[in-house]
Amino acid sequence: MTITLYNTLTRKKEAFEPLEPGVVRLYVCGPTVYSNAHVGHAMSSLVFDILRRYLEYRGYAVRHVMNYTDVDDKIILRAMHEERDPHELAEIYIREYDEHLRALNILPAHITPRVSQEMDEIVRTIQGLVDKGYAYPAGGDVYFRVQKDADYGRLSGRRLDDMQAGARIEVDERKEHPMDFALWKAAKEGEPSWGSPWGRGRPGWHIECSAMCLHHLGEQIDIHGGGNDLIFPHHENEIAQSESLTGQPFARYWVHNGMMQLSGEKMSKSLGNLVTIEDFLSKNEADVLRLMVLNSSYRSPLTFNDEVIEAASKGLERLRNGLRPAFPEAAGAPAETLKVLEEQARTTRAAFLAAMDDDFNSAGALGHLFDLVRAINTARDASATVAELEEAQAALRELTGVFGLRLEKLDGKADAAPFVDLLVQVRQQIRQEKLWALSDQIRDQLAELGVTLEDSKEGTTWRFSR
RNA sequence: GGCGACGUGGCCAAGUGGUAAGGCAAGGGUCUGCAAAACCCUGACCACGGGUUCGAAUCCCGUCGUCGCCUCCA
Numbered sequence: 001m002t003i004t005l006y007n008t009l010t011r012k013k014e015a016f017e018p019l020e021p022g023v024v025r026l027y028v029c030g031p032t033v034y035s036n037a038h039v040g041h042a043m044s045s046l047v048f049d050i051l052r053r054y055l056e057y058r059g060y061a062v063r064h065v066m067n068y069t070d071v072d073d074k075i076i077l078r079a080m081h082e083e084r085d086p087h088e089l090a091e092i093y094i095r096e097y098d099e100h101l102r103a104l105n106i107l108p109a110h111i112t113p114r115v116s117q118e119m120d121e122i123v124r125t126i127q128g129l130v131d132k133g134y135a136y137p138a139g140g141d142v143y144f145r146v147q148k149d150a151d152y153g154r155l156s157g158r159r160l161d162d163m164q165a166g167a168r169i170e171v172d173e174r175k176e177h178p179m180d181f182a183l184w185k186a187a188k189e190g191e192p193s194w195g196s197p198w199g200r201g202r203p204g205w206h207i208e209c210s211a212m213c214l215h216h217l218g219e220q221i222d223i224h225g226g227g228n229d230l231i232f233p234h235h236e237n238e239i240a241q242s243e244s245l246t247g248q249p250f251a252r253y254w255v256h257n258g259m260m261q262l263s264g265e266k267m268s269k270s271l272g273n274l275v276t277i278e279d280f281l282s283k284n285e286a287d288v289l290r291l292m293v294l295n296s297s298y299r300s301p302l303t304f305n306d307e308v309i310e311a312a313s314k315g316l317e318r319l320r321n322g323l324r325p326a327f328p329e330a331a332g333a334p335a336e337t338l339k340v341l342e343e344q345a346r347t348t349r350a351a352f353l354a355a356m357d358d359d360f361n362s363a364g365a366l367g368h369l370f371d372l373v374r375a376i377n378t379a380r381d382a383s384a385t386v387a388e389l390e391e392a393q394a395a396l397r398e399l400t401g402v403f404g405l406r407l408e409k410l411d412g413k414a415d416a417a418p419f420v421d422l423l424v425q426v427r428q429q430i431r432q433e434k435l436w437a438l439s440d441q442i443r444d445q446l447a448e449l450g451v452t453l454e455d456s457k458e459g460t461t462w463r464f465s466r
Numbered sequence: 467g468g469c470g471a472c473g474u475g476g477c478c479a480a481g482u483g484g485u486a487a488g489g490c491a492a493g494g495g496u497c498u499g500c501a502a503a504a505c506c507c508u509g510a511c512c513a514c515g516g517g518u519u520c521g522a523a524u525c526c527c528g529u530c531g532u533c534g535c536c537u538c539c540a
Binding site: 011028029030031032037038040041042043044045047048072073074153156157158159161162163205225226227228229230231232233234256257258259260261264265266267268269270291292295296297299300301303305307308310311312313314315317318321324355361363364365366367368369370371374377378380381382431434436439440443444447452453454455456457461 | 467468469470471472477478479480481487488489490491497498499500501502503504505532533534535536537538539540
């Protein structure tokens with residue numbers, strides 16, 4: 001079985017074949033750190049986390065690089081407004097984003113370069129482009145010469161002529177062509193700046209990713225990812241820069257996630273329709289957002305509203321319930337039931353792989369996990385023992401693990417388990433004596449303490465509910 | 467105006483030629499001292515109009531609608 005994935009460059013699904021067998025060089029565009037990140041940013045990081053986890057599950061060694069853009073107009077502007085140091089400002093949001101990634105159970109990239117720490121590499125990259133005639137200095141700036149790049153526009157499917165037509169491009173006398181873009185910007189008074197052959201200044205937005213890729217992953221990479229709002233101009237320009245410099249294809253596969261939609265519109269800072277990650281996590285578990293992402297195609301817009309959050313939250317609970325143990329007094333399920341369960345575990349694994357191999361169809365794969373959950377619940381109801389449920393639950397745990405779902409939420413509470421067990425045992429006797437008021441009282445009060453009891457014919461089970 | 471995507475039951479959403487996965491919600495039922503969970507049952511003329519085909523949600527054309535990019539954006 002091979003993995004196929006949709007390549008924005010060719011606009012079709014292609015069989016995935018890394019440059020070097022067994023190794024995947026993955027570069028994902030990270031955020032510009034000038035304010036609190038919102039759940040749309042989280043969506044992107046989750047999408048590529050799921051992609052990475054799956055590739056690793058399938059045996060690839062993934063080298064994952066995600067950059068932080070910490071030198072940028074917006075950062076400078078904001079820092080000026082707040083009368084503080086731009087580096088300091090960026091640092092705060094980098095640290096915050098790192099914390100979010102941890103909270104969201106997103107595997108950290110192996111390398112997280114920052115623009116401010118890669119200046120030599122960036123300047124060298126620009127110099128290389130100047131040397132080759134793909135870039136030209138102009139009054140302290142350096143611009144990329146788009147007309148020299150024959151296939152400029154091939155990622156986004158645009159032609160230079162079309163773009164000029166209705167576009168709102170500033171007329172700039174220093175540019176040879178209106179679509180030429182800045183590789184280096186001369187410093188203005190009071191801005192952070194670095195030395196370069198063209199005078200003090202700072203890099204343009206696009207060059208950093210080309211330089212960092214080159215530096216950390218080499219001239220060619222396997223997967224380049226990011227939000228689909230980056231296709232043009234950012235990724236288009238990265239291709240132009242990188243390929244002009246090296247003369248080789250840059251990224252083999254371009255993978256783009258869809259945008260988070262809030263009330264029918266793209267969630268974004270400028271529209272003011274956003275929910276910060278912090279805000280979301282203060283009200284919901286991290287797994288809820290992950291499940292929302294999993295439940296739809298990564299390439300499509302993701303609907304974000306209360307109903308969807310609620311549905312994901314309940315779905316999560318259902319997955320969790322699948323992992324709940326057999327009833328205490330389970331006597332063993334009929335052979336027929338166990339056979340069905342075993343069969344379901346097998347087919348679920350296969351179907352899960354088939355779905356994920358098909359361009360990371362996580363929603364399809366998730367559907368199959370729910371089928372397995374039902375089979376497990378049915379077997380449990382039919383009095384299956386812990387041992388009889390084991391294999392199917394192991395499969396469920398393994399596959400939800402591939403998704404990066406944690407499911408268990410007992411951290412730090414496990415110590416309380418023996419005491420709860422004891423209470424439940426005592427209550428069992430109270431119930432046998434039909435002292436319902438007292439037994440209900442125990443159940444209610446435990447619920448308030450975050451322990452849910454559930455009574456059934458085969459005994460009482462309990463779990464931490466928060 | 468240019469480029470691109472999408473439109474599947476109340477909501478979210480898989481499915482790209484052989485008559486529709488899954489989750490949530492709703493209604494009915496089973497189990498149960500009650501509650502909860504679980505299980506079973508119920509529900510889709512796949513935006514609309516043409517066309518291709520033995521056969522289309524799935525391919526082609528058109529219409530309408532929504533969204534994204536074209537300026538910073540995950």
